[in-house]
Amino acid sequence: MHFLADLMAALGVVLNGIPQGIMAMGLGFAVFPTTFSFVFASAVNGFYGSVAPLSFQAESLALTGNLGKDIRERTSIIFGGSLIMVVIGFTGTLTKIVSYLGNNIMAGMMAGVGLMLAKIAIEMTKKQRTVGWISIGLAAITYLITKDLVWTITISVILSSLYAVKVEQYRAELPSYVTARKFNFLRPQFNLRILRGALGLACLNIGANISYGLITGQMTGVKPNPVNLNLLTSTQAIADMGTSLLGGAPVETIISATASAPEPVIAGIMMMLIMAIILFAGWLPKIGRYVPSTSIAGFLFILGAVVIFPENAATAMTGSGVTVAAITLVVTAIFDPFAGLVTGAVLKFGLPLLGLGV
Numbered sequence: 532m533h534f535l536a537d538l539m540a541a542l543g544v545v546l547n548g549i550p551q552g553i554m555a556m557g558l559g560f561a562v563f564p565t566t567f568s569f570v571f572a573s574a575v576n577g578f579y580g581s582v583a584p585l586s587f588q589a590e591s592l593a594l595t596g597n598l599g600k601d602i603r604e605r606t607s608i609i610f611g612g613s614l615i616m617v618v619i620g621f622t623g624t625l626t627k628i629v630s631y632l633g634n635n636i637m638a639g640m641m642a643g644v645g646l647m648l649a650k651i652a653i654e655m656t657k658k659q660r661t662v663g664w665i666s667i668g669l670a671a672i673t674y675l676i677t678k679d680l681v682w683t684i685t686i687s688v689i690l691s692s693l694y695a696v697k698v699e700q701y702r703a704e705l706p707s708y709v710t711a712r713k714f715n716f717l718r719p720q721f722n723l724r725i726l727r728g729a730l731g732l733a734c735l736n737i738g739a740n741i742s743y744g745l746i747t748g749q750m751t752g753v754k755p756n757p758v759n760l761n762l763l764t765s766t767q768a769i770a771d772m773g774t775s776l777l778g779g780a781p782v783e784t785i786i787s788a789t790a791s792a793p794e795p796v797i798a799g800i801m802m803m804l805i806m807a808i809i810l811f812a813g814w815l816p817k818i819g820r821y822v823p824s825t826s827i828a829g830f831l832f833i834l835g836a837v838v839i840f841p842e843n844a845a846t847a848m849t850g851s852g853v854t855v856a857a858i859t860l861v862v863t864a865i866f867d868p869f870a871g872l873v874t875g876a877v878l879k880f881g882l883p884l885l886g887l888g889v
Contacts, residue, residue, distance in 0.1 A: 533793040540792035541802035544586065544785075547681045548806055550688040550827050551587035552815050555780035556709050557824030558592060559602035562810050563712050564779030568770040569807035572782065573800045575766045582790050583747045583758045584799035585767055586806060588783035589831055590644060590839075593651045594735055595781065598728035598867065602708075602778065607719040609775040611729025613768040616736055620765030629741055636875035638846035639856035641738045641839060643863025643871050648835025650864070655828040659695065663828045666691035670829025674837060680830070681788070687829035692822045703820050710816040714777045731867035736783060738868070740764050743784045750790035855879050 556562060572585040599605035619625050629637055656663025670687035677683065695701035708715055740763055748758035763784060771781045792798035809815055847856035855878045863871025 537789075537792045537794050537798040537801060540789045540798045541805060543681055543788050544584070544802045545805050545809070547684055548586045548785075548802075549809070549815065549818070550684050550822070550830065551589050551592060552780070552806075552810070553688075553819045553822045554589065554592050554824055554827050555587055556705060556816065556819045557703075558596040558605060558780075559706065559709060560605070560780035561709055561711065561715065561778040562780075562813070562815055564714060564774045564777035565782065566807045566810040568774045568779065568782045569803040569810070571770050571773070572766055573803040573807070575762070576796060576803070577800055579759070579762055580796050581759065581762060581766075582751055582795040582799060583744050583763050583784060584787050584789060584803050585770060585782040586785045586787070586803070587780065588739070588785055589827070589834060590648060590739065591732060591735060591781050591783045593648055593831060594644075594732060594867070595728065597647075597651060598724065598731060600724070603717060603720055604722075604725055604728070606717050606775045606778055607721070607725045608728035608732055609771050609781045610719045611721075611725060612732035612736065613772040613775065613781075615729065615733040616764055616768035617772065619733075619737070620761050620763075620768055623761045625737060625740065625760050625764050628737060632872065632876055633852060633879070635847050635850060635852045635856035636859050636872065636879060637738055637741070638843040639859035639875060640734065640863050640868050640871045641742065642843035642847055643860045644735060644738070644868060645835040645838070645840030645843060646860075646864035647867075648831050648839065650835075652828040652832035652835065655825050655831070659699075659823055659825040662691050662695045662699070662701075662823055663825045665694055666826050666829035667832050668829070670833045674833045680834065680838065683833055684827070684830040688822065688826045691826040691829070695823050695826065696821050701821065701823055703823065705816055705819060708778060710813065712813065716776060717778050719776070727867065727869065730869035734868035734872045736764075736767065740767065740784045743786045747785075747787050747790045750786075750788070751795050852879065855882075 666687045673686045674683045744758045748756040789798035859875035862874045
């Protein structure tokens with residue numbers, strides 16, 4: 532019975548990850564190299580007994596797609612961000628950064644990311660207006676009824692895609708390098724846009740690794756929280772570093788229902804291996820031909836505006852330092868997470884030196 536429960540939990544998370552994998556393909560990321568990120572993370576979790584798996588994460592994909600103008604810049608952003616996170620993971624400074632900045636500023640940054648996702652979702656509707664708004668409408672209705680993100684992404688993506696295929700005769704021709712079953716080395720580039728993107732992605736991952744990682748750990752019911760944040764950060768960074776050099780998509784920390792399974796470590800490993808099989812067998816590109824990237828707009832909107840923003844905004848607006856947290860939120864939403872955190876840090880530590888308190 533344990534095996535069946537573990538398998539059902541794993542399949543539920545896989546179902547949530549497939550549309551985000553399709554989103555990754557829409558941004559130009561190659562499928563085949565990403566297989567080995569899932570295999571690597573599975574091996575690490577099995578060896579160390581970690582309950583926090585990795586998978587496609589809509590937030591990092593949306594941010595990378597927004598900040599990089601083409602696949603070369605996007606993989607360079609991921610590579611640069613992973614270099615930063617490797618240092619943070621191996622030196623154990625993740626929790627120190629958060630304690631240094633404070634929960635208000637970190638929550639303000641994450642709330643700003645929520646608004647960014649909602650804005651990206653609305654902008655996606657400009658590509659395919661009808662499909663996009665159908666996706667958003669279905670996502671809103673589904674989430675209001677179920678309060679479940681798996682059902683939200685499943686219904687909104689499937690039904691809006693069916694409309695696109697049946698009514699608009701949608702068929703996507705993916706670039707050959709996206710579906711190729713071989714490795715193509717992409718030399719990282721460097722420019723100011725890539726540097727900004729790498730720093731922004733690292734800031735997002737700092738917040739996501741702590742919040743999503745610890746939430747996943749809490750779902751196990753084990754106390755103290757069993758998630759090793761430094762191990763999680765190092766695993767995610769190494770996986771992304773390798774796959775980015777081969778044009779693959781990033782895999783990041785997620786809130787995973789596998790943690791509530793009877794054997795959370797095994798369920799998490801099962802989920803990642805199932806995703807690896809789907810990618811290795813080439814099934815995802817076949818599905819992706821019939822799923823427009825705009826179909827995920829509804830999920831992004833609900834994730835950003837309804838799930839991420841309210842909770843983090845409430846935390847940011849509690850206690851002292853509310854003004855600084857609010858400015859962090861706004862700057863993040865307008866620019867990117869790095870700009871938001873830097874602004875928050877400068878204001879938090881700079882204003883008292885000038886004799887100003889907010």
